[in-house]
């Protein structure tokens with residue numbers, strides 16, 4: 001999206017189990033260069049900055065899957081905290097050398113750093129207290145504090161963003177919506193943690209990217225910006241939305257065998273043990289980005305899920321390309 005808007009971009013990604021290089025090559029991306037490197041390698045990061053002289057860094061590289069972070073925390077601390085520190089350190093050296101040239105370090109984070117809301121509580125604003133509840137959100141919270149500390153202590157032009165749950169095509173198969181779609185395609189029950197009534201706010205990835213672009217172009221240094229979809233849905237509602245969107249294609253695929261699964265007689269849910277410490281509700285107040293950046297979400301999941309579902313149905317084996 002940044003490239004479409006006329007910016008030149010260079011990518012660094014280690015292509016861990018969660019990375020897929022085809023996500024870059026399947027769409028016209030026109031990256032100036034792509035480096036398959038770990039952000040923890042300071043000499044590489046510094047070398048790339050000196051070679052390409054960027055006006056901004058948008059830092060998205062992270063370990064992101066909450067369930068994995070509950071199983072094992074090491075990679076989350078290494079990439080999300082230590083890796084962020086390497087980027088900040090190298091950015092600081094680079095920025096100081098450039099002497100007052102325009103520069104921004106946009107640190108991309110998550111609404112999960114704010115913890116969990118009850119159904120009655122007001123959505124989070126940029127000044128809500130941090131209350132991360134799992135190792136993933138704790139590591140992202142730590143990286144947010146680190147990023148802002150580089151601004152306060154050294155003047156590095158940092159901006160921190162928090163986004164609600166993203167959805168779109170090409171998402172790793174372990175994420176919630178791709179999992180729901182895959183289970184539909186396989187004729188398996190859609191599995192939900194606990195009672196399935198956890199509420200998440202859903203933001204289409206294109207809206208998130210538009211928001212990050214707005215931050216790059218108009219965001220104020222040292223500020224925090226929250227991006228949400230104003231689209232709070234329970235996990236069970238999402239499963240039903242996915243099923244309804246998948247239904248016409250699945251009916252063609254499976255014929256009459258599927259008649260008992262029609263959206264009206266939906267009985268494709270399976271409830272499993274809840275994730276330890278699972279947050280109940282995430283919700284974002286987006287007044288600040290509306291007023292300051294002129295940004296608002298353009299899509300509701302009920303309308304945009306159709307294209308997303310079609311992409312997964314048309315690319316059933318896309319998951320095999322992860323990690324390369």
Ligand SMILES: NC(=O)c1ccc[n+]([C@@H]2O[C@H](COP(=O)([O-])OP(=O)(O)OC[C@H]3O[C@@H](n4cnc5c(N)ncnc54)[C@H](O)[C@@H]3O)[C@@H](O)[C@H]2O)c1
Nearest residue numbers: 013014015016018019038039060061062064109163165166
């Ligand atoms: N997906 C969401 O719903 C969501 C919501 C809010 C915020 N975010 C944030 O947006 C960013 C991107 O999220 P995502 O969902 O695309 O994550 P993802 O897990 O799908 O992808 C992470 C990417 O980072 C790369 N990576 C991981 N460790 C690396 C390292 N040490 N060095 C270089 N590259 C590395 C992986 O190869 C992969 O391409 C993250 O910072 C995440 O916290 C995501």
